[in-house]
Amino acid sequence: MTAALRPELPALLAEEQVKAALLEDLGRAGDVTTLATIGPDMTATAHMSVREAGVIAGLELARTAFRLIDPSIRFEALAADGDRVAPGTAIAQISGRARGVLSAERVGLNFLMHLSGIATYTAKFADEIAHTAAKVCCTRKTIPGLRALEKYAVRLGGGSNHRYGLDDAVLIKDNHIAVSGGVAGAIRAARAYCGHLVKVEVEVDGVAQLREALTAAPDVVLLDNMGPDLLREAVAINAGHWGLAAADYAADPRRTLLEASGNVKIETIRAIAETGVDYISTSKITMAAPTLDIGLDVSI
Structure with missing residues (x-):
């Protein structure tokens, strides 16, 4: 590589x-x-x-x-x-x-x-999960006016960048779902509105919403405030939806990517990464550094 x-x-x-x-x-x-x-x-x-x-x-x-x-x-x-x-x-x-x-x-x-x-x-966050395939990501929680600089620093530290703003990717959150009326419908509406180069991510708060989201094939599902046991279950559900054996899961490009988020700390990120999620987003690396x-x- x-x-x-x-x-x-x-x-x-x-x-x-x-x-x-x-x-x-x-x-x-x-x-x-x-x-x-x-x-x-x-x-x-x-x-x-x-x-x-x-x-x-x-x-x-x-x-x-x-x-x-x-x-x-x-x-x-x-x-x-x-x-x-x-x-x-x-x-x-x-x-x-x-x-x-x-x-x-x-x-x-x-x-x-x-x-x-x-x-x-x-x-420090990246080092904690270096033995896994997961990547730590920043968020839009940055000092106003300094976002590009702070996201640059995140990459230098071995992290990955989430979206830069509201215009470069779709992230359907709980309030969007509440107003629009449903997870799968919101994903399909976003697909219909945006061009083929715009990634679509949706936030879910449980396995029922995850199963619904997967029927609409988003690029990424954000698993909000889930503990390690629930995250492992989500990884298994994602693999099962795409018919993937555990040995093939990580390398298959067809599947939906999974991102864990919500109250991620240096003390908890290792356990989160070891569940098999692809990305872990946290505001701590920009707002608490x-x-x-x-x-x-x-x-x-």
Whole structure:
């Protein structure tokens, strides 16, 4: 099997995000502390280093912050996004006019610490289920305006992306079913409305809804808030619906994929993955990830 390439962040996307953050930080008068204390011709060299083990994400955003403040600043990455690093590892060296180095410092670090935190936390979830075929996925529970960046960090940590928004896939949830009148009918309506390239997923809360959903052949069924025993039963029902023996189940492309979701934690994800589901979605990897401790130290 061909190894997946590491994700890349489009430069234009990075620039727009960083520009907005710099404008927010510089306010109406610029960095008054630096302007008041540092002469325009003073230079500095600084290193960004991690203070705890983690997975790096956001180096291009940091590079962009220094470039937008002062294009003459040299930013040398000493690591790459997706690298797992030990405490004390230097991940970048920055050199140039000191005013620019100091004024861009916080914005660059904010992006790096936040995204590296997500990548690191995702990696912990992914490591817990590495012995299974299941993949951990993010959700649409992200900080407004940062979704593309946070989903990028999830992939760097070894996770998978769920839909990016309301427009790139169908996810029929309990409220859609309640209003539309039924599981199978909602799936068929979605198929009739959307093009053939749009995936259709439906959320179910029990085996009765699962059986009904399978009659309409959705691409994915989301098994909401089910414990391991019920998840194993759902996997068996899915295999039986498609007439698959247990040995053939995982590799058969015809079957409906199963996604487990609902109150997934680092303590519970292993047991969920071992039931045989294909995907496990959780908001924890984006909404509960602590930042990775990264510092910038200047040496004149």
